[in-house]
Amino acid sequence: MSPPASRLSLRPSRAPRAPRFLFAACAAVLAAQAAGCGSSASRGPDAGAAISSIDARLRGSFRLVRFEPEVPLEPMLASMLEFQYAHLVVRFDGKRILADSPGLHVDRAYEIRDPAWDRFKIVSYDEAGVAYEALCEFSGQEELIVHAQTPPWKGVATLRRAQ
DSSP: OOOOHHHHTTOGGGTTHHHHHHHHBBBBBOOOOSTTOOGGGOSSHHHHHHHHHHHHHHOEEEEEEEEEESSOOOHHHHHHHHHHHHHOEEEEOSSEEEEEETTEEEEEEEEEEEEETTEEEEEEEOTTOOEEEEEEEEETTTEEEEEEOSTTSOEEEEEEEOO
């Protein structure tokens, strides 16, 4: 059973997990994997080709440029998020999401599911195997829009390809 929402904001140990979820979802984030996709992601030759195409477009590094939470963040988390805009780099390598900034390092497995043109679902897994889902969409060649679906960090993130 999860603790009440009012207790979540009082626990200092939760603050570092918040960006981890956000970035894992970007993609969490935020999100491609052709070589390591699960069986649910490869339901036929067309789905496999679509996942491979998304994987090729997704691979590389992105910077977090914006996150609009569904519910306003408490001041400390909002301040921590503001710091990440200038520093956080998220890299997709086909199997893992790597997110790095000063004081933050996230390394998680992920997979691409349900590809449809420029849209797809990414599922990332934390250290305990808990799945986090996000709906993603490429916006042009440079941006990835991520709709994080898993509480407590529901919202929309924008990642821009790092130069």
